[in-house]
Structure formats: C-alpha cells, structure tokens
Amino acid sequence: MKLQFYLALLFLVLFSQIENTKPGNGDLLCRWKDNGYTYDFSPLKNTTGNYLFKKDDIKMLYVFNVCEATVDEPNSICKCCSPSKEYTAFSYNTTTMSCKEWGEWKNGYTYKYIDPNNDFVGVTISNPKSQTSSSYSVAINLFCNEEETFNVFSVYEYDTIPPHMQINAASYTACRAEPTPTPSPTPDPYFCQTIQSNELYNLAPSKKLYKFTTPDNKYWLHPCDYVVHTSGCDCCTAGVATGWIQRSDGSCQQLGHLDTSTWLPLPENDPREGVSLEYYVKTSLGHKTRSMKYDFVCDPATDGDITEINELNLIPPRTEITLASKYACPQDPLNPTIYPSPTVKSSPTSSPSSNTGGLSGGLVFLVVLLVGIACFICGFFVHRYRTSRSNMYENL
Numbered sequence: 001m002k003l004q005f006y007l008a009l010l011f012l013v014l015f016s017q018i019e020n021t022k023p024g025n026g027d028l029l030c031r032w033k034d035n036g037y038t039y040d041f042s043p044l045k046n047t048t049g050n051y052l053f054k055k056d057d058i059k060m061l062y063v064f065n066v067c068e069a070t071v072d073e074p075n076s077i078c079k080c081c082s083p084s085k086e087y088t089a090f091s092y093n094t095t096t097m098s099c100k101e102w103g104e105w106k107n108g109y110t111y112k113y114i115d116p117n118n119d120f121v122g123v124t125i126s127n128p129k130s131q132t133s134s135s136y137s138v139a140i141n142l143f144c145n146e147e148e149t150f151n152v153f154s155v156y157e158y159d160t161i162p163p164h165m166q167i168n169a170a171s172y173t174a175c176r177a178e179p180t181p182t183p184s185p186t187p188d189p190y191f192c193q194t195i196q197s198n199e200l201y202n203l204a205p206s207k208k209l210y211k212f213t214t215p216d217n218k219y220w221l222h223p224c225d226y227v228v229h230t231s232g233c234d235c236c237t238a239g240v241a242t243g244w245i246q247r248s249d250g251s252c253q254q255l256g257h258l259d260t261s262t263w264l265p266l267p268e269n270d271p272r273e274g275v276s277l278e279y280y281v282k283t284s285l286g287h288k289t290r291s292m293k294y295d296f297v298c299d300p301a302t303d304g305d306i307t308e309i310n311e312l313n314l315i316p317p318r319t320e321i322t323l324a325s326k327y328a329c330p331q332d333p334l335n336p337t338i339y340p341s342p343t344v345k346s347s348p349t350s351s352p353s354s355n356t357g358g359l360s361g362g363l364v365f366l367v368v369l370l371v372g373i374a375c376f377i378c379g380f381f382v383h384r385y386r387t388s389r390s391n392m393y394e395n396l
C-alpha cells in the first residue's frame with residue numbers, strides 16, 4: 001500500500017516535469033479580452049529596434065521590447081544582448097559589460113489589472129522565461145494615460161524568487177474605454193475611490209454614517225451611500241439622500257443626491273492634501289436646490305472624524321464639511337509598493353528530483369510503464385487541475 005502511494009507520487013512528479021518542458025501558454029497576439037472589452041497592446045511593439053532605458057546612477061542599461069522579442073543591438077550599445085529574437089529584455093551592467101536575459105517571447109504574455117479593485121488604473125502584462133530554477137520574467141505595469149503611447153518612467157530588477165524585471169510606463173492602450181456610454185456619465189457613486197492629479201484616493205473605509213452636531217444644526221451624513229439609519233432625526237427619510245440636516249426649528253432638508261457625485265482635487269491655493277466630493281439636490285425639473293461638499297483632508301493620525309461643518313448662504317445654499325482622515329492621504333498609483341507584492345510561482349506537485357533520489361533507473365522505467373497506464377485517468381485530472389492552477393499563479 002505504501003509502495004503504491006510512492007509510485008503514484010513519483011508518476012505525478014514525472015508527469016509534471018514533462019508538462020513543464022512545454023512552451024508557455026501565454027498570449028502571443030498582444031490582446032487581452034476582459035469582460036467584453038479587448039485591450040490591444042500591439043501598437044507598443046517596437047518594429048524598428050528595441051526600447052532603451054538608461055539608469056546612469058547605477059550604470060545600467062535596459063534593452064527591451066513589448067509583445068515582441070528584442071533585436072540585435074550594435075556592439076557599441078550592448079555587447080552581450082544576445083541571443084536576441086528570443087528574449088524580451090536584457091539588463092546590461094555597463095561596468096562589467098555583463099548581461100542578464102529576461103522573459104522569453106515564445107512563452108507569450110499574461111494580463112491582469114494593476115489594481116484588482118479598479119480596472120481603470122491600468123494593466124500588468126507579464127512574460128515569463130521558461131520554467132527553470134532561475135527563471136527571470138518581465139512584468140510591465142502599463143498605467144492608463146490617454147495622452148501617451150508608451151512613456152517609460154522606471155525600470156527595476158526585483159529580487160523576488162524567481163526574480164523579475166519590472167517596467168513602469170504610461171500608455172493609452174491600458175485605458176479601458178467603455179463600449180457603450182452608460183446612461184449616467186457619473187461613475188459608480190458607491191465606489192469611493194478616485195484618481196485626481198495623478199494621485200489615488202481610496203476613501204472606501206470612510207463609507208459610513210457620521211452624525212455631527214453644531215450649535216444650530218444636526219447632521220446625518222453617509223459619503224458614497226444613502227443615509228439609512230436616521231435614528232435621532234425627527235423628520236429624515238431613510239434611503240433617499242446621502243446627507244440630511246435637521247435645523248433647530250425642527251425642519252429637515254436633504255443635502256445631496258447620491259447619483260450627482262463629483263470628485264474634485266482640492267484647489268491649487270489650498271495647502272492641505274486631500275480630495276473633495278460634491279453632491280447636489282435636484283428637483284424633478286432638474287433645478288439644483290442645494291449642494292454639499294466634503295473636503296477629505298489627509299491626516300495620518302485619524303481613521304476619520306468630521307472636524308467642521310459650515311453652512312454657506314449661497315444660491316442655492318451649500319453645506320461644506322471637513323473630514324480629516326488617513327484615507328484622504330494621496331497614494332502614488334505609480335509606486336509599485338502599494339500593490340500586493342508579486343506572487344511567487346510555486347506548485348505543490350512539481351518539486352523536482354528529491355522524490356526520485358532513492359530509486360534506480362530500472363525501477364523508474366517499470367514504474368512509469370505500470371503506474372503510467374493505471375494512473376492515466378488520474379493524470380488527466382491532475383493535468384486539468386494544474387492547468388487551472390497555472391492560470392492562478394501568474395508570474396509578475
């Protein structure tokens with residue numbers, strides 16, 4: 001019984017080794033179809049040469065292509081960027097004149113969103129080198145920018161296991177264009193994140209009910225959602241407005257309608273860091289009768305507190321709310337450290353050689369012959385399992 005177990009295990013190991021020698025099954029067309037939209041990265045192929053990125057401070061030169069293998073560089077630029085036409089990137093240490101090769105064109109590309117919670121930040125496209133113990137893959141973070149074709153900001157080598165080269169660039173090809181215009185031009189008002197002036201603000205943790213009392217008024221406020229719990233309010237209605245005011249005379253008024261949400265950067269002359277969110281109330285005829293504005297102000301010391309509410313006697317009247325929160329602190333969407341660190345490729349059944357150590361070659365042959373037939377169906381299911389696994393474990 002125990003022997004059978006080891007034989008089956010051995011077969012699994014051999015099976016996975018055979019599978020590992022196949023070329024990668026990434027995409028070679030440079031297109032990613034996701035949820036009804038097709039990204040086309042093929043305009044980024046450099047058809048006349050390679051992309052070059054120099055880091056003078058550490059005397060490194062990076063030579064790469066996107067969706068295409070590299071081509072030969074003149075010796076005066078890189079003496080060892082070869083064999084080209086096979087690898088998609090080289091890093092060249094100009095001090096030692098030595099090269100490292102990264103990514104293999106024939107393995108194709110895999111795609112995912114840079115920010116899994118926000119399709120509009122951009123796309124990571126990854127190209128692995130064949131699966132050896134020192135596999136060097138290339139990951140390109142393409143940040144959506146309508147105005148750039150391919151503008152490289154930075155290139156890093158990461159000492160992950162296996163290591164990868166990371167290229168950060170801006171490109172219109174990573175922008176998701178909606179196939180059909182949605183009925184309302186406002187983005188999802190429940191989605192409490194925005195990018196303003198190239199800074200990412202994630203206020204999702206600030207989506208909650210705030211109650212606040214000033215000498216004149218009481219407030220019930222729920223950014224990015226409706227006020228549902230109106231306890232303590234004599235005349236508020238649940239589920240119709242994103243904010244309510246109750247005045248000292250006992251009258252209530254809605255402050256804003258959820259579907260009118262607009263994000264704005266703080267004005268240039270405002271020294272505070274943060275972002276604003278506006279709503280207004282409109283009548284059935286489309287007239288604005290009130291407006292409200294949150295100033296979410298960056299304060300690393302607090303999870304979120306309303307510090308001030310002002311009523312402005314404008315036409316229409318306006319309520320301005322200052323809310324200090326650490327979630328209002330801007331994050332750099334280009335800084336790779338705020339995103340989950342790259343997953344390391346690992347597979348429970350492919351750990352090499354050690355299991356075969358105690359068995360002679362003749363026994364291995366016998367085992368493959370006997371168990372191979374017996375376990376064919378078993379292997380078939382393992383193959384399917386591995387296929388779905390390898391889709392999960394993408395190399396960054």
Ligand SMILES: *[C@@H]1O[C@H](CO)[C@@H](O)[C@H](O)[C@H]1NC(C)=O
Nearest residue numbers: 058059060093094095096097
């Ligand atoms: C380039 O090679 C030199 C000499 O081996 C080494 O000291 C340096 O760290 C290398 N540069 C990089 C960026 O790896």
